[in-house]
Structure formats: structure tokens, C-alpha cells
Amino acid sequence: MMNLTNNSRLLVCLPLAAFLTCSLPAQSPITPAPKDPAIAAALQQASPDHVRATIEKLVSFNNRSTLSSMDTDLPPGTGVSAAADWIESEFKRISADCGNCLEVKRDDFIEPPQPGPASRILKPTKLTNVYAILHGTDPAQAERRVLVTGHYDSRNSDNFNTHDPAPGANDDASGVAVSIESARVLSKLKFPSSIVFVAVAGEEQGLNGSRHLAKLARSEGWQLEAVLNNDIVGGDTTPGDAGADKTVVRVFSEGVPANAALDQIRVIQNLGAESDSPSRELARAIAEISKSYFAPSSQHASAGTPAGKPHSNLIKVVPSFHPVLIFRRDRFLRGGDHTSFNMEGFTAVRFTEWRENFDHQHQNIRVENGTQYGDLLKYVDFNYVANVARLNAATLATLAAAPGIPQNVHILTAALDNNTELTWEAPKGMPAGATYEVVWRDTQDPTWTMVQSAGSATTIKLPISKDNVVFGVRSVDAAGHRSIAVLPTPTRPTRSFTPPPPKS
């Protein structure tokens, strides 16, 4: 008997006459993937001090309104263009530290004026996105990309005010700090596929920078597998606010893809696939990855009990940090740069702190009736931003290390029976030793719960009714890095039942 190890699960193969028959391991509940020691060490390097330095520097540009790029009267070292130059220099500095491992680029363009009374851009305006590419080391996979972004522009109460302070410490210097910090800690590592670290402008005037970059990515044929947008991830710290929770970050994901055509929406309706867009599968992947790198910690249930109160010995287990998946595209009345990527058909989600303080966003700095307004540095929790950066970096690293997502994933629907038969094709550059996993969950469950390895096969038959669960297929490399799962589509279009014509 010989044993082939498969991602710590055993594939048992018996020599039987002239054939080798292998029985795959049975289905089992999903457990966190093994921690990758190199990724874990990189996450340790994410530093609240570096995050603070980045956010302080961005705040020092006084007002990062995108419209300030057209001003000619700004003091040196202020305004959005100076901020863009600094971000570019920061990516180059990081690159110099890793033997020029990053390709640093600018996406400069002129945004035309917006029409209509609600226009937030009145004249042709220069915009700059800055990005750095850590190219993959496997020629067969280097074209695959994952991307992290934040917007470096800011605003105060008046969209057209480019001179009074608009510190934008939380919205969104915090998101830019996540992108830069991810670049700093991950650029020391090598991945088979590529990672793009981004800072965009024009978010506050209507997602202009991200829209341009998403269209650029589409026109240049970027094989973008995941976009992580970080916007307002500062962990607002307002004295007296009991609702803040520094152990969680929200991850927003669209249900029905923003760019779905009417016939695609019909298929989604027929399949009950409203909660299985590629972006939502990305959100599920983030939730699973977080469990590998953020261990639960235990604390006394009475922690924080005022002195003099009886002490309880009850211990509760609290995750040290984790995402909360919000199953909607964004918050009420608000938008973000992930939607620009969704509109171009890319897989993209948004990270945002648990509880926003709207007095600290898009506001002139002032005190009114004892309330301090303004997006000030003092409300940002740098430890919190560092944790968000760790979760982003863990996700980027895992997906960049994992094989590509399985292609042409189908569920066979020819027979009316209580089994499930799935087929798929290998992603380009599937590395040696990589395998596939089928995951599933009850239809009312938010995340994948069960898994069965398919080994290296590209088809599987399971004695589980396809009507009762939702399936996904993902690839896993020999070290256990898992790709995003793919929802299978029926081999023939699912249509509403049409009764056969009556026999004459």
C-alpha cells in the first residue's frame, strides 16, 4: 500500500491486479488551511508605526482634493499632486529595499468635466493613479494578478474647496496605508503570480480614478482574480463611543454582478445564485484565510468589569481580529472604488471599519456645540489599520501563492437524480502537486462548510443532491494555499420548466 499525501489529507491507493485504485478521503467539515510560515512572518512585519508614518505624511499635504491638481497657487508640498509624487516615491523606496522587485507606474489622464447641476468636476482635470506591480515568478502564472487599493484623494465639506484642510486621515489615508504596508511586507517574498499595490484619486468626485484604472486593466487584458478595496479602515476612535469594535472589519461584496446582462440575471435567478457572485466567493475566501492567521484568543468574560464588582472566572473565546461579511455591495448612500472594478466585470470587495463616525468624514475641521468635526489623525487607531493591512496581506499572499481558479466549472444536469456530478478544467499553469477541492454549504449558510478533495481529477460524483446545497470548486497547491471557489454552472442553460406540447 502506498500513501500519497494530499494537503495533509491521505489519499489511499491500493494496488489491485494491474490497476491502482484510489479512494478519495470522505467529506469533512472545512478547517482553516495550514499557516504558511513565510506569510505569517510577513504579517508580523506589518507595523502600526509604519502605518502612522504613512497616514501622517498624507495628512501633511493639507488638502488632497483631486481638483487641486489644477491649482497654481498652492504652497509647495501641498495638494493632491504632491501626494501622488510622494506615493510614487514611497513605492520606489520599497522597491529599492527588495532589489527593485516592484515595477512602479503612474496612470496619468485628464478627466473631462461632468455635465449637469450635480457636477463635481467643472473643467478638464488631471488625475493620477499610482501603482506598483510585484511580478510573479512562475512564467506560466505571472499574468494572474490580485490587487489592493485605497484612494489618496480627500475632501472637506465643500467639494470645490481645495485650500482649507481636508486631512482625510481615515477617508482614505488609512486605505492607502494598507496598500503601501502590504507592498512593504510582501515585497520581501516571491509568489508564482503577481500582486498590484494601488493608490487611486478622484474617488470623491465619482470613482473617477478607479474607473479609469479598471478600464485600463480591461483594455490591457489584466487577469485580475481579486480586487481588495480599502476605504475608511482607520478604526475610528471617538471618546465615549461604546459601539466601536476593534476586533472586526466589514467586507462588503455584491450579490448579483454589477455588469450582469439580462440573460445572465435570468440564469442567476433560476439557479438561486444571488449570493454566489465571484465577489462574494472572494469574501468567503477572505473569511477562511483570516482563520489561518488570526488565532482566537481567550479572555475573561469579566474583562472590563469595574473595580469592586464580583469577579467571574468565565473564559470566553474571542477572535483577535476577523472580517464580518456584509452581503451587500456597499453601505447606504455610499459608493466605493470596488464598484468601478465590478462594473468592468472584475471580482472586487470593500473593507470598511465596523462603525463609522460621520462627523469625521467629508467635514471642515471645526467645533460646533461641543462636537469636533473633521477627519483628523487623532481619531485613527494605527493598531487597527495594521490589522486590516495584515488581513489584506494574508489574502493577497494566499491567493498569489495558490493555483489559479478552476475553469469551465459545470454541474451536470442531464439526469434527474439525487447525486451531483461536477466537471472542470485546470487553470493555466496549474502547478505540479496541486489538487482540487469541492466545497459546499446548505443554501441558507453564509460560508462554505464542507469539503471533499477530488485529488488531481477534474470530475467528481457525490451522493449529495444538487438541489439541497450550493457547490463550489477550488484548486489547492501542495502547501495548502486555496484558490477562490467557483460556482458551477449547469452544462445546459437552466430554463423555467416548459410543459411539452400536447400529443395530438
Ligand SMILES: [Zn+2]
Ligand atoms: Zn473614501
